[in-house]
Amino acid sequence: MASKIPLAQPPPEEHSRVLLWRWRRNPLRRRADLLQAWIALSLFLAALAATPAATVLAEETAHRHYQQAARHQASTRHATPAVLVDDAPRHPEPGSDEAKHALYPVTVRFTDPCGHTRTAKSDVRPGLPADSAVRVWVSDEGKITDPPLTPQQIHSRTMGCALLAAMTVPLAGGALYGYASRVLERRNLAAG
Template sequence: MAGDTPRAQPPPPDPDPGGHHPHLLFWRWRRNPLRRRTDRLHAWIALGLLLAVPAVAAAAMLAVGDTAYRHYRSAAEHEARTRDHRAAVLVHDAPRHPEPGSDEAKKARYPVEVRFPGPGGETRTGKTDVEPGLPADSTVLVWVDSAGEITDPPLTAEQIRSRTMGWAILAFLGVAVMGLAAHGITGLVLQRRNLAGWEAAWAVTAPRWCRLP
């Protein structure tokens, strides 16, 4: 209708949001009639995140890695003190591999019940993984904890390094993801603010443009 005010159109999008063209990469820093205050604010926030996130991520990686290393090293030392190797005897034959002599058979292990001496010298039973085809009464070595239960061997130096590195990488990636999320949320909030300001300005300007002669 003649008296209706047309809806405001959104402000022009970023010339190059992906930053693929070098001459448009820093457009928010240059003076131009289309640059808004929020554009400059967004640029400052992006620069701050670009400088802060790598430093914080590196610090988090070192801190978490050091904490994880201390934890796993302490756990390995405790396991080495409280676990020991003991001879165990198979109660029955271990299952045979369907392809004896193959590479797969050399790596395969089957859980078999075994007998072994407990902390007080009593006979205990449990299950451990053994090579396929071992006959009953064969002797194998098992790791036993302070409670007399079959358990895993103490952590090795390689396992400590691997787990420490895993936690350190997770810490670095976590900070990086939070930085990206902060940048995205900031851009969304500023974009909504732009749209609200554009709508308010258009409500004042549109009647003068749409007035009939």
């Protein structure tokens, strides 16, 4: 008894041929397919070229901004001695690593730059008794504020802005490609 002859199978395609199918000449390839391939290539190259430029530009701009902010803060904020009005709460685990970095809000009394005595909440180390002396930063308006930005804070914020710019450019390129693909797909469906 003769066995059935197996049906002819197409040869297995290479992955690179499938990946680059829009570039090959093919009777089924539409002009929109080639246009989409050119859009993908141009957006990829544009993102590749624009990412370093955007990163450097964002880094320089952020660095200038944060240095100017630090100079302004240094000129308008003053370290002032203050006295605790109440006892600071004790940390539940004294001596632990967390206790070394923990701060608790406590009412303090201080003199503002205009010479008026004020009270406000400030973060202090745990376990300090009332009438302990601490240093607080006070603005020109007499409000307790954070200390001016340090060089490490300026650096970390600048690097954060540069990283954000480095991620935004490729994401914008991907979004543009997605939009262009959608427009071409709609055009193809409308053409029938």
